[in-house]
Amino acid sequence: MTLRVNDLKVYYQTLRGDVHALDGVTFDLADGEIMGLAGESGCGKTTLGKSLIRLDSRMKHVGGTIELDGKNVPIADEKAMVPLRYHEISLIPQYAMSALNPTRKIGRMIKDLMKARGVDPASIEDELHRRLELVGLEQDVLNRFPIELSGGMKQRVVMVISTLLNPSLLIADEVTSALDVSTQRAVAESMVEFRDRGFVKSMVFVTHDLSLVYQMADTIMVMYAGHVVEKASAKTIVNEPKHPYTQMLISALPEVGSTEEQGRLEGIPGKPPGLLDPPTGCRFKDRCPLAFSKCSERPPLVEIEPGHWAACWKTG
Numbered sequence: 001m002t003l004r005v006n007d008l009k010v011y012y013q014t015l016r017g018d019v020h021a022l023d024g025v026t027f028d029l030a031d032g033e034i035m036g037l038a039g040e041s042g043c044g045k046t047t048l049g050k051s052l053i054r055l056d057s058r059m060k061h062v063g064g065t066i067e068l069d070g071k072n073v074p075i076a077d078e079k080a081m082v083p084l085r086y087h088e089i090s091l092i093p094q095y096a097m098s099a100l101n102p103t104r105k106i107g108r109m110i111k112d113l114m115k116a117r118g119v120d121p122a123s124i125e126d127e128l129h130r131r132l133e134l135v136g137l138e139q140d141v142l143n144r145f146p147i148e149l150s151g152g153m154k155q156r157v158v159m160v161i162s163t164l165l166n167p168s169l170l171i172a173d174e175v176t177s178a179l180d181v182s183t184q185r186a187v188a189e190s191m192v193e194f195r196d197r198g199f200v201k202s203m204v205f206v207t208h209d210l211s212l213v214y215q216m217a218d219t220i221m222v223m224y225a226g227h228v229v230e231k232a233s234a235k236t237i238v239n240e241p242k243h244p245y246t247q248m249l250i251s252a253l254p255e256v257g258s259t260e261e262q263g264r265l266e267g268i269p270g271k272p273p274g275l276l277d278p279p280t281g282c283r284f285k286d287r288c289p290l291a292f293s294k295c296s297e298r299p300p301l302v303e304i305e306p307g308h309w310a311a312c313w314k315t316g
């Protein structure tokens with residue numbers, strides 16, 4: 001098992017109180033697994049990705065554990081996390097491609113990054129060239145400034161850099177959202193190829209785009225208001241979701257070929273609860289058509305079929 005996250009609680013400290021962004025998150029990621037992480041804006045996807053690599057000054061580890069390849073990941077201990085970063089766990093943050101230093105040529109930037117990570121740039125040079133070729137980039141890209149590259153080229157550069165040290169876990173946060181559809185697919189395919197070639201063992205792919213993740217991910221985990229509501233194979237989540245929230249999320253997806261005359265796309269009525277003072281029990285209960293009295297208690301995440309977890313009193 002690459003990753004084991006158990007009852008993880010990470011809050012943001014604000015002047016108005018703690019924002020319960022991750023409130024008891026539990027899941028495993030098998031060796032070789034690519035997991036899509038989905039859910040409405042604000043459900044905690046980015047916070048989960050960040051928690052696995054670097055807590056910013058407002059984030060507080062309130063409880064729970066993370067294990068990577070059987071070893072504890074000490075997320076609250078900044079110093080102890082340093083050797084793990086990029087070597088064992090790597091993150092491609094949201095908007096990473098626009099964050100490339102505009103004043104440095106790509107090659108120079110990679111050398112600086114490797115030195116900062118304690119790696120002799122010469123030792124990874126051959127591998128760098130091989131991987132650039134693999135994602136369809138000319139070696140000449142190393143002599144260019146970020147502004148001279150297209151969005152898709154920049155995203156591929158970011159992917160190569162973040163996996164150059166063969167981390168066990170890669171977290172990719174909305175890496176395809178600013179790209180056109182065919183480039184999105186090419187980037188997603190390269191990520192799968194990186195996994196297949198063992199450049200990275202397992203991957204968490206954060207996205208709003210369930211149709212893309214359906215094509216590339218092995219599993220999908222759905223979060224709602226800081227809780228995990230369901231995790232299963234990508235096929236099961238899309239074709240046979242069990243949690244009422246996942247069912248509504250999937251039925252809100254447009255079908256290929258449908259037109260507006262055939263029916264307007266309905267969103268999920270209502271909005272998620274605030275996380276400053278979240279309600280007790282199931283956090284979806286106020287929007288759930290199946291809610292009943294028991295939902296005032298938090299439903300545990302249980303394995304309802306092999307490899308299929310759901311947190312709902314009606315499905316457990």
Ligand SMILES: Nc1ncnc2c1ncn2[C@@H]1O[C@H](COP(=O)(O)OP(=O)(O)OP(=O)(O)O)[C@@H](O)[C@H]1O
Nearest residue numbers: 012014019021040041042043044045046047058275
């Ligand atoms: N720096 C911060 N200070 C306070 N609250 C924050 C901070 N960052 C995020 N939050 C809150 O934490 C919760 C989870 O946010 P997060 O960004 O992880 O969600 P998300 O699912 O990644 O959203 P999106 O899809 O829009 O990126 C939200 O309620 C958000 O308002």
